[in-house]
Amino acid sequence: MAKAHSHEHDHAHGHQDPEQLKQFGFWLFMVTDVILFSTLFATFVVLRGNIAGGPAGADLIEMNGIIVSTFILLTSSFTSGLALLSMNKGNKQGLILWLAVSALLGLSFIYLEVSEFVHLVHEGANIGTSAYWSAFFTLVGTHGLHVSLGIVWITSVIIQIARRGITPATKRRVNIISLYWHFLDVIWIFVFSIVYLMEVM
Amino acid sequence: MASHQQNEHQAHSHGSMKSYILGFILSIVLTIIPLVAVLNDMFNKTTTIVIVLVTAVLQLLVQLLFFMHIREEDGPRYNLISLVFAVVILLTIVIGSIWIMTYNAVAV
Numbered sequence: 001m002a003k004a005h006s007h008e009h010d011h012a013h014g015h016q017d018p019e020q021l022k023q024f025g026f027w028l029f030m031v032t033d034v035i036l037f038s039t040l041f042a043t044f045v046v047l048r049g050n051i052a053g054g055p056a057g058a059d060l061i062e063m064n065g066i067i068v069s070t071f072i073l074l075t076s077s078f079t080s081g082l083a084l085l086s087m088n089k090g091n092k093q094g095l096i097l098w099l100a101v102s103a104l105l106g107l108s109f110i111y112l113e114v115s116e117f118v119h120l121v122h123e124g125a126n127i128g129t130s131a132y133w134s135a136f137f138t139l140v141g142t143h144g145l146h147v148s149l150g151i152v153w154i155t156s157v158i159i160q161i162a163r164r165g166i167t168p169a170t171k172r173r174v175n176i177i178s179l180y181w182h183f184l185d186v187i188w189i190f191v192f193s194i195v196y197l198m199e200v201m
Numbered sequence: 202m203a204s205h206q207q208n209e210h211q212a213h214s215h216g217s218m219k220s221y222i223l224g225f226i227l228s229i230v231l232t233i234i235p236l237v238a239v240l241n242d243m244f245n246k247t248t249t250i251v252i253v254l255v256t257a258v259l260q261l262l263v264q265l266l267f268f269m270h271i272r273e274e275d276g277p278r279y280n281l282i283s284l285v286f287a288v289v290i291l292l293t294i295v296i297g298s299i300w301i302m303t304y305n306a307v308a309v
Contacts, residue, residue, distance in 0.1 A: 020275075027280045031287040038291040042298035063240070070232060078225040081268050085218060182268045186261050193235065193257040201239045201249050 019172050026176045030183050033146075037187055040142060041194065044135040048199075052130035057199040060123050062116070066196050069112040070188065073147075076105035077185035080178045087174050092166055095174065096158055102181060103154040106147050113144045136195065143191055146184055153177055216270055224267025231260045 048057075080102040086094030117137070120126075127137040157173050164170055235253045238244060244252065265271045265284075274280050 024279050024283075027283050031283050031290075034287040035290050035294070038294040042295045045295065046298050046302040067236065071229070074225070074228050074232065077228075077264065077268060078221060081216070081221045081224075082218075085216070085221065179269055182264050186264050189232075189257050189260045189264075192232075193253045197235055197239045197253050198250065201242075201246070201253075 019168060022172060023175060023179075026179060030179070033183070037139075037142070037190075040135075040139040041190065044139045044195065047131040047135045050131035051133075054130045054133070055123065055125050057132065057136065057195075060120055060125055061196060061199060062119070063196065063200055065112050065116055066192065069109050070192050072105050072109045072112070073185050073188050076102045076109070077182050079105065080181040084174060084178050087166060087171060090166060092161065095166065096161055099154055099158050099161075099174070099177075103151050103158070106151045106154070106181075110144060110148055110151070113140070113147075117141075140191060140195060143184070143187055146187070150177070150180055150184060153180070216267065216273075220267050224263050227263045227267070228260050231256045231263065 079098050083095050083098035083102065086098055120133075125133045127134055154177055157170070157177050160173065161170050235249075235256045238249055238252050243249075271281055271284065
């Protein structure tokens with residue numbers, strides 16, 4: 001009982017619980033990542049008119065693939081939440097299943113993005129074509145790299161859970177990877193809105 | 202005893218199936234609204250930009266509230282404070298850059 005009391009006491013005074021402190025550390029990482037993306041968005045918005053006589057975004061962007069990848073990433077964000085719910089119920093199989101579904105959806109997102117980039121380069125828009133395309137590939141590509149890293153990360157968390165089960169350490173990792181996955185979905189919403197929707201309107 | 206309480210606490214602090222499904226439906230609706238507006242050329246340019254930006258910010262809020270559980274933090278809300286800090290820096294960089302470069306644009 002004394003233990004329960006001290007636990008609540010810690011909570012009342014904030015992040016003295018080491019698990020919560022580690023999660024707060026991850027929030028600080030997300031702050032730095034927001035700053036990284038804010039510079040890339042600012043660069044893109046400022047340079048969006050500078051196509052140097054080359055192709056404009058609206059000429060080459062194919063919205064169908066972009067719409068599909070947007071819904072894939074939205075669903076993936078949802079399934080990583082379902083993984084968290086399974087974990088809280090102590091359901092190891094469900095947790096692994098939903099994490100694997102999230103990673104596979106992430107993988108199909110990356111597949112669509114790479115095909116889009118190949119299509120764009122084939123149509124004559126590479127990273128050196130104009131300031132517009134430099135900003136485009138840097139912003140969209142940086143998000144793609146984040147998703148790729150996330151897939152590797154989810155896979156390693158799945159392996160850990162399969163080997164060690166649901167422990168306080170693996171629980172924290174699932175919480176953090178799921179935060180990261182929602183965060184990437186938020187970044188994509190803004191890429192989708194500002195880079196794609198505003199370009200084709 | 203302590204671990205039982207902790208479990209209850211964790212179950213409480215990470216949302217329910219209902220809130221996840223609600224968040225998912227809201228985020229789909231908030232994606233479809235700007236998509237329909239843009240692809241069908243339903244409104245003029247300014248209105249469309251406003252619709253796209255407002256639905257994007259609403260989706261950010263849906264993810265934060267329903268998926269990232271920003272409301273359910275205990276004690277001093279350091280996560281929320283760091284998030285507010287991030288948004289201040291973000292708006293300063295993006296709006297500041299647009300403001301400066303509007304009057305310095307090479308290709309308008």
